[in-house]
Amino acid sequence: MLKLFIVTADTKKMGSxxxxxxxxxxxxxxxxxxxLAYPLLAEFVPDIVLLDFLSLQNEPSEWExxxxxxxxxxPLVMGLLPVDDYENIALKPGLDDFIRWPGSMxxxxxxxxxxAEKWGMSEPGIIKAGDLxxxxxxxxxxxxxxxxxxxxxxxxxxxFLAQNRGRVFSREALLNKVxxxxxxxxxxxxxxxxxxxxxxxxxxxxxxxxxxxxxGYRFKRRF
Numbered sequence: 181m182l183k184l185f186i187v188t189a190d191t192k193k194m195g196s197x198x199x200x201x202x203x204x205x206x207x208x209x210x211x212x213x214x215x216l217a218y219p220l221l222a223e224f225v226p227d228i229v230l231l232d233f234l235s236l237q238n239e240p241s242e243w244e245x246x247x248x249x250x251x252x253x254x255p256l257v258m259g260l261l262p263v264d265d266y267e268n269i270a271l272k273p274g275l276d277d278f279i280r281w282p283g284s285m286x287x288x289x290x291x292x293x294x295x296a297e298k299w300g301m302s303e304p305g306i307i308k309a310g311d312l313x314x315x316x317x318x319x320x321x322x323x324x325x326x327x328x329x330x331x332x333x334x335x336x337x338x339x340f341l342a343q344n345r346g347r348v349f350s351r352e353a354l355l356n357k358v359x360x361x362x363x364x365x366x367x368x369x370x371x372x373x374x375x376x377x378x379x380x381x382x383x384x385x386x387x388x389x390x391x392x393x394x395x396g397y398r399f400k401r402r403f
Contacts, residue, residue: 186210187217188232214239226255242274253343307342334377346401348392
């Protein structure tokens with residue numbers, strides 16, 4: 181069962197949509213604004229966040245989880261956009277997919293399912309990013325079907341970044357999250373491991389980890 185978090189300021193109007201999705205075996209939680217939604221994320225741990233931009237006109241154009249909200253992985257994000265909102269699509273960064281609304285309930289269900297499948301959420305413990313498949317339970321990584329030889333720390337670093345795709349982490353944050361708070365190595369440790377990891381998972385046709393200048397690193401959001 182996929183866990184869906186809906187952010188909408190018009191819960192009454194969205195009632196029929198909620199009933200349809202719940203009947204289709206989605207587990208659902210909702211909030212009326214970004215501010216109200218953020219503290220509930222760590223408790224609910226959704227697979228997908230559905231943003232009803234038709235009712236969220238006073239919210240920021242970008243959904244961005246605050247740094248003080250600690251999640252094991254970032255949820256995927258889908259936007260419900262007005263049917264005539266062609267110009268503003270490019271102004272809403274952070275969306276993994278969108279659908280024009282009001283629209284087809286059947287199409288929405290298919291898009292939600294395909295979005296989850298794309299990132300391996302339909303298979304427990306599997307993260308997919310293009311040709312890269314990370315088996316978090318079996319501790320294996322394959323690229324285009326080829327098993328990669330990663331060290332424990334390289335695997336943990338890749339898993340953490342992939343679980344939080346699109347989110348930028350400083351070197352200090354990665355040291356704390358991947359190496360642990362009791363690790364006394366310097367920031368250079370992260371750079372060395374990122375370089376080695378890239379050498380194993382990337383080539384001329386595959387790029388997964390991005391450097392954000394003067395900040396740190398992130399896993400690409402889209403493929």
